[in-house]
Amino acid sequence: MEEQTIRVQRSETKKEKPQSDQLIFGRSFTDHMFVMDYSDPLGWHNASIVPYQPLSIDPSSMIFHYGQSVFEGLKAFRTESGDIQLFRAEKNLERLNRSNDRLCIPQIDEEFTLKAIKQLISIEKDWVPSAEGTSLYIRPFIISTEAYIGVAPSMNYKLIVILSPVGAYYKEGINPVKIAVEDHYVRTVKGGTGEAKTGGNYASSLKAQEIVAKQGFAQVLWLDGVEKKYIEEVGSMNVFFKINGEVVTPQLNGSILSGVTRSSVIELLKHWGVPVSEKRISIQDLYQAYLDGELEEAFGSGTAAVISPIGQLTWEGKDMIVNNGETGELSKRIYDTITGIQYGHLDDPFQWIQGIEAKSPVKH
Template sequence: MAEQTIRVQLSETKKEKPKSDQLIFGRAFTDHMFVMDYSDPLGWHNASIVPYQPLSIDPSAMVFHYGQSVFEGLKAFRTKDGDIQLFRPRKNFERLNLSNDRLCIPPVDEAFALKAIKKLVSIDKEWVPDAEGTSLYIRPFIISTEPYLGVAPASHYKFIVILSPVGAYYKEGINPIKIAVENHYVRTVKGGTGEAKTGGNYAASLKAQELVSKDGFAQVLWLDGVEKKYIEEVGSMNVFFKINGEVVTPELNGSILAGVTRDSVIELLRHWNIPVSERRISMEELREAYLDGTLEEAFGSGTAAVISPIGQLTWEGKDMVINEGKTGEISQKVYDTITGIQYGTSEDPFGWVEEVEAKTTVK
């Protein structure tokens, strides 16, 4: 896509900002949003930052009927010096285009998308909270808008970015959560859309999540969709297990999302010379490790929660209490390091953070 300008229309009114200690994940939204259109043969065009507002979409828009949509999630953080920075945003847009390809959506210019997000965050910089553990969640997404009821890739799309000030994703925070292993329902299979970040994957997970939440579980751990034997991922997180001194995470097999935080955890562990492997791991292997005392730690990783220690796994009616239900040493170290890099309190030897230009000139 050729470089284009971003038209800016500032809101004439400002919303009341929620207090930092009252933030609920994904409930409040900032004053502005980014919108860009796609159509044949123009390509992506009409890039604009406008006041946050409802969308006007035809009832026959293909997204409502065939689910052609993708999204991403990343965050902006305010440092102790008042600067605003992003964490590995280029990885998010790289993954967005992989999702686009799987859903037959035209790719976006990754550099331009990053430029648009920086400008949007700069305009709404007052919404970036500064309390400990808070951030500005960034949600880019693309939907098919062509008014047509034929089953085919659409020829019209909208690329939208909205912003939301957030606190902790789980009410438990960094404290261990309870996870139920799902044996009945299937989220996705190799060859499906599991490695894409598309809404249908999450819709497919809701039933199992609804059922286990009644028993106090925070999330579902999904097994492979064919044999229902091998561990894949938690509903909103990738997953790691420390077994006999080695950290193991399920390998990317076509049905697991390649998490940005997952990649960061693996890089950190290798940087610390902690043994880490990406491979198939079955629930039977995990249960054996639990029974013989070599399952030392478990945690999930994701943009929303960063790191969530797993204090209990329940499979086939039996509870596995991991590390006495306490936060493990590696879980805590990874969490402290990643959040330290994100908030600018720790060294960033990997070049993961990108500064947002707080004094961007709005034209």
């Protein structure tokens, strides 16, 4: 089948770009977006780059009533030489298709979608900030658009990609956070949608987060939804623990999202010869490791922060202070290495980077 072309409609007006020191995550968006439609029997068609604009869809569109949607999050980085590069973008699109499968959404052509994202970023290259720690956040998402109130997979969809320049996640250095272990609410269960990146997972997490925020915690540590015994994720991130020299992370079990940063951390640790394993970890065993003086480091991993060190875990009124509440040596090394590869400061022995084009950095 011949690959479809991408129609480009340039915006006649340009937005004012925010200064790099005033970037707020997810608040500013570029001049253009990518849109593609799906219908039966045409399949995915009408691939277009158009001016960023509101969507006009029917009030009875199934997305509003049954939540059939998926999304991804990845970044483009500008190097010191002015190059723009992506970090493991193909892995995000592979995961998008796994989410599509779980939500009964038609598969996308990953290679074509990556080509479209690269073309969109090329058009918006002046939006890729150059200040240290900044990047261009990329949000592909798919929504069901069939005008029908009935519980069934939609016959129509839109794939949209929007871009947002974002500031440095850690403006004043990495600061470990306080986490509350959640033993009442659950994020998802095995057999549910936890392994897919769909909006409902995040909506269901808000109540617990709201409660612990009032108690001074940054986020919650999720336990499994059946026994409420085994550790799964921290906030919207995967979680790692360094216990007696070994790094452990919960094994993927059908309710845990397979993070791209998670897999990168595991590959990096294996490359360094650091013992790392994926296995079930109970909160009781973690607490015992803490009492035995063996819980050395803890951190979350994800696209936004890369690494988020955990300085304190509170479970059933008991505080576990990790590494004296300070960022661990290994956590910092992982963060420095992954970000170093992302920004081109370090060599990339894993072939994680894909270039877009070399242009002089734009100051804004």
